[in-house]
Amino acid sequence: MQLSRPSPNLPSRVIILGSAGFIGRHLIRHLRELGVPILAPPRAEVDLESAQGLGPLRSLLRREDAIVVLAALTPDRGRDVRTFMANLRMGENLCSLFADFAPAHVVYVSSDAVYDDGANPVREDSSCNPSSLHGLMHLARERMLAHVFEKSPGSLALLRPTLIYGPGDTHNGYGPNRFLRAALKGERIALFGEGEELRDHIFVGDVCRLIALALRHRAAGTLNLATGHSHSFRDVAATAVRAAGRPVAIEGAPRRSPVTHRHFDVTQLIKSFPNFRFTTLDEGLAAKEDEFPK
Amino acid sequence: MIGFVGLSHLGIVSSLAAAAKGFEVVALDARPGLAAGLGRGELPVLEPGLGALFATHGNRMRFTDDFTLLGGCKVIVLSLDIVTDDANRSDLSGLHTLARQAAQQAPRGATLVVLSQVPPGFTRRLSSELEPVLQNGGLHLYYQVETLVFGEAVKRALEPERFIVGCADPALPLPQAYAAWLAAYGCPVLPMRYESAELSKISINVMLAATLSATNSLAEICENVGADWAEIAPALRLDRRIGPHAYLSAGLGIAGGNIERDLVTLSALAEQYGAEGTVPRAFLQHSRYRRxxxxxxxxxxxxxxxxxxxxxxxxxxxxxxxxxxxxxxxxxxxxxxxxxxxxxxxxxxxxxxxxxxxxxxxxxxxxxxxxxxxxxxxxxxxxxxxxxxxxxxxxxxxxxxxxxxxxxxxxxxxxxxxxxxxxxxxx
Missing domain, CATH: 3.40.50.720 (NAD(P)-binding Rossmann-like Domain)
Incomplete structure (x- = not known):
């Protein structure tokens, strides 16, 4: 990742597309705390799925704007071809807009689902061979945007977060948020197998701070958002139980699939932002909605 | 008299080693001021023992920028270190020029020896390019593997393990003057085809890279499982299949430029010939990671x-x-x-x-x-x-x-x- 501004400087305005989601709501709050003017048009106002729906955004857009693209139909809204094509249409419409009028900086929040499932440790140059339509959609959008920005004076940052957790997560996927919810309700935590799989989980507040750093430096290129430390699901469950402060059982189950691990080599992130401090799993799971650990 | 053309690290150390073996040496480099400075004992490279070697045997050295002095040399060694770019790719253009100039000044029947680091196929192509000059002058062209190690170059130049010599026809005996020079070191001489010798050089470095990469990979596991590589390495050195001098010290990847150059060359050869090139690429990637x-x-x-x-x-x-x-x-x-x-x-x-x-x-x-x-x-x-x-x-x-x-x-x-x-x- 290249930092166009070695001395950090926040953009004069940030437009967030997809601000109603889990990351979007946290990002708005974080950027507001930093004093950045924000425009977060709701879907009713700017509909990325139709070419005409971008008209209002085009009329608002200024050359010096930075745009954070979070908008996507996530797998919980559908894993089928229809969802995939709807996501691609959003990408197509955005690319048409940027080809016509490119802002100074676009930060596209992609996913680690673009990588081959066998990539381990994952680094930015690992093979991209997504096994899901969701990953394929992000990879296609990345390539579409990169194609447009090849001929543009603007900068394009592609951020690929791994598993994100934190307060306010609307998804209930297997991992920290589901475990914490169960523990808070006093319900047992059910693991796949004995929860041996190692995964890297990044706190949503860290994702927002890294997006803000990418904006400050007008970063260009690709960067994985991961901590470099992987934990077993059993350890994550135990951490969730500690955070909930209630005695909750953690139960294993007969294993149906082989154990696989995933680690990230975060050297590029350290090189880009050398004094970045990651929130620990203990800190992140203990975090309240409105008071993130700094 | 032996001539050395190209006075970078390789040329300086090799020419002084030849003088130490009792040969009169012409050491030539046309870059402004370099030969004159060397003549005054100004050594631009740091090597343990090099200053002492110069002090003892410098009297048999004639440093010059005058190509006509090669006219008295029965053996002329092209000893320019090949520079590499940031991607560890070789630039051979300077060597071509030197080879042409040296061949034009060589006396009838002399032997030209390429000591520089070249990829497989280079010497045979050079032989074709220089064919009229070689034929008219009755000149012989050989390639010889250099195995200097930075920081140990003097010792290795004086006491080589063996000489690997690339020949147009390995069945023919080496020219007398060239054989006499090699014999002065008292080690085995292995004549083989040009291409085999050129690939031998790369093979040596790839084998070193393999050991280094395995060492660094295992060292990382040690850091995670509570083992100590310093306890393991001595046990491996006692294994005959690994050996006491194997590169078993954990390090920050592969550095210095020479091994990386040969890994890049091997990777390019694999790509060119459709061979599986995963191994050299993996060594390079692991090296960047450990760095x-x-x-x-x-x-x-x-x-x-x-x-x-x-x-x-x-x-x-x-x-x-x-x-x-x-x-x-x-x-x-x-x-x-x-x-x-x-x-x-x-x-x-x-x-x-x-x-x-x-x-x-x-x-x-x-x-x-x-x-x-x-x-x-x-x-x-x-x-x-x-x-x-x-x-x-x-x-x-x-x-x-x-x-x-x-x-x-x-x-x-x-x-x-x-x-x-x-x-x-x-x-």
Missing amino acids: DWVLRALHAAVLSKQASPVMAIWGLAYKPNTHSTKNSPALALVAALRDFKLRLYDPQAHLESAPPNVELAESALAACDGADALVVMTPWDEFSAIATDGLKGRLRRNIVIDPWGIWRHRDLTGEGFQYFSLGRPPR
Whole structure:
């Protein structure tokens, strides 16, 4: 990742597309705390799925704007071809807009689902061979945007977060948020197998701070958002139980699939932002909605 | 009389070694002032024993920039080190020029020897290019593998393990003058086809890379499972299949430029011929990964925990006893730490230009004054001779990152230091 501004400087305005989601709501709050003017048009106002729906955004857009693209139909809204094509249409419409009028900086929040499932440790140059339509959609959008920005004076940052957790997560996927919810309700935590799989989980507040750093430096290129430390699901469950402060059982189950691990080599992130401090799993799971650990 | 053409590291050491074996030597380089400076004993490369070699045998050396002096040499050695770019690709253009100039000045029946680092196919192509000159002059063209090691070059030049000689026809005996020169070293001479000899050079470096890569890979596992590579390596050296001189010291990837060049060449050959090239590419990738070990350790111990830390860095050279910084992990570290104040010391190597965040210290201990952590990037002997007691009171925080383990035999943790070293868990 290249930092166009070695001395950090926040953009004069940030437009967030997809601000109603889990990351979007946290990002708005974080950027507001930093004093950045924000425009977060709701879907009713700017509909990325139709070419005409971008008209209002085009009329608002200024050359010096930075745009954070979070908008996507996530797998919980559908894993089928229809969802995939709807996501691609959003990408197509955005690319048409940027080809016509490119802002100074676009930060596209992609996913680690673009990588081959066998990539381990994952680094930015690992093979991209997504096994899901969701990953394929992000990879296609990345390539579409990169194609447009090849001929543009603007900068394009592609951020690929791994598993994100934190307060306010609307998804209930297997991992920290589901475990914490169960523990808070006093319900047992059910693991796949004995929860041996190692995964890297990044706190949503860290994702927002890294997006803000990418904006400050007008970063260009690709960067994985991961901590470099992987934990077993059993350890994550135990951490969730500690955070909930209630005695909750953690139960294993007969294993149906082989154990696989995933680690990230975060050297590029350290090189880009050398004094970045990651929130620990203990800190992140203990975090309240409105008071993130700094 | 033997002529050496091209006085970079290889040419200087090899020509002085020939003089030490009793031969009269013409040492030629046309770059302005270089030969004259060498004639005055100004050695532009650092090698243990090189100054003494010059003092003892320099009287048999004639340094010159005059190609006509090659007219008296029965053997002419092309000894220019091949420069590589940032991607470790070779630039052979200078060698072509030198070969043409040398062939034109060579006396009838002389032997031309390519000692420079060239890829397979080079010498046969050169033979075709120079065919009229070679034929008219009755000249012979050979390729000879060089196996100098920076920091040990003099010893290896005087006592080579063997000579690997690439020939147009290995069945023919070597020309008398050339054979006499090689015989002076008292080691086996292995004649073979040009291509075999050229690939032998690459093979040696790829085998070294394999051992280095395996060592570094295993060292990383040691860091995670509680093993200590320093305990394992001696056991491996006693295995006949591995050997006492195997490259089993854990390090920060592969540096210096030569092994990386040959891995890039092998990778390119595999691509060209449709062979499986995963192995050399994996060695290069693993090397890049391990190069940044210190940065990751610093991030965990210092950068993510403290605002505006100051780091003391000992060493810039890619290894001790050389001033070479080619592909040096220290340079990569300095570049990555651009936002932090660094206090830097190396007894021989220098930065071409120090960036504003870098302060050059007068001594190793002076570099530690007010630093939050000490990082040893080159294990120079003078560093390991420093008592760790002297660090306390100079460092603000007692954090030592010592990848090479110059103090691994001391209990630095017991002395109150946070200590990180390759091949064993942090202590």
